[in-house]
Amino acid sequence: MNTSVPRTRAPASRPGEAGAPMDAMAGVPEVFDEPTDRARFKRVAHRPGIELYRAHIVHHAFRPHCHDAYGLGAIERGIERFRYRGSEHLAGPGSLVLMDDDELHTGRAETDEGWRYRMIYIERPLLNALLGLPEGASPHFRQAAVDAPTHGAQATALLDALWTATEDPLQFDGLLAEFAQRIVAPNLPPAGAEQAKATHREPVWLPRVREYIEAHLLHPLDLERLAREAGLSPFHFLRSFKAALRVTPHAYVQARRVFRAKQLLARGIQPADAATAVGLVDQAHLSKWMKVMFGVTPGAYSKSIRG
Known part of the structure; x- marks a missing residue:
């Protein structure tokens, strides 16, 4: 289990209480059972194969689900617990979350305040193109949760910029390439992204x-x-x-x-x-x-x- 984040359940301010931070996602439709849980999706007209996502989750527990794309993002606040490839992981403030495509996973809050995070989902052909890999390559990340505050802050800033640049194709693609270079590539195996392979063998059938x-x-x-x-x-x-x-x-x-x-x-x-x-x-x-x-x-x- 990834234990880079302490499992503490410190008291947290609820939205609306004194001392609680301002909600940067005001105006998001309340689509969860609890009004504290909010999420938004965005697609990019000029760049198929990408979906942007941002959320603040307190009570909702995500059941096993998958994406036909790599899930790459960062935790801004709070701690997420998720199950991925048979193991439990914790991702706290500043952590990167790096999931391979088509891998089932869960997600829930580990602390009272929940967790606020941003993600970008990139389909494999586009990720390979961004990384300069062969068309049929299958990059695999070594860790699903990486405690790296500097990279986490960079990822959060780039994902915010990508969210606001969807109507400017040239700006968006430049930011996307920067995200791949600064966030994705350094977290692939050291032998080289072009040789990155899964660490587990799947049955031939x-x-x-x-x-x-x-x-x-x-x-x-x-x-x-x-x-x-x-x-x-x-x-x-x-x-x-x-x-x-x-x-x-x-x-x-x-x-x-x-x-x-x-x-x-x-x-x-x-x-x-x-x-x-x-x-x-x-x-x-x-x-x-x-x-x-x-x-x-x-x-x-x-x-x-x-x-």
Whole structure:
């Protein structure tokens, strides 16, 4: 477990109490069950493959979910606890959060004040281009949480600048390249980003099963069919899948369905249509899963992207 941040639960000022800091995200729609939890998304018209995100979370606990992009960001205030690749991690003020693409993870507050953070999600082809890597490269970060206050402050400043520069393509791309050079590249393995590989080996059948799941999200999936795709007995497959991805096949399938629905919402598809297009029962089902995985309802996410 990453223990670079002390596990202290010091009393924290609640928003609105004397001594509480001003909320830099005033005006954010209250899309969580608790008004203290706020989040915003933003996409960049001229640069596909990027999503910006900023949030202040106190009560919400994110269920296992994934992104088809690298999640790169920094904690401004408070401490986050998250589970990633089978281990618990703590990220406190000034910490970098560096997650590989398509890795399931959770997230919740470790202290009473919650945590305020900023992220940028960059799809692999674009990240490779920014780092000057071959088109098929698969960079992997050594640590998911890095206690590096100087880099954390730089990342926060660059992410703020990127958020305000989305309407100026030239400025945005310059800041994006700077973020890759100053924040991303130094945190790849020392052997060189071009040789960075995963430290864990995945089963040879896993890519085949993943491809099958992606191609059949619209249809009911059962353990026996997935096990046949892997060439294993059902419960051998169940144990092996969970050992490889740290979640059950059901949790993985639900995460993929909700992420695909999120992509459709970003394209302007209505929530009810997005739900049925990925094999979810209805809009209410999609709303439930989006709230526990991403902290927003489908309507709030669509509004945030459009705005």
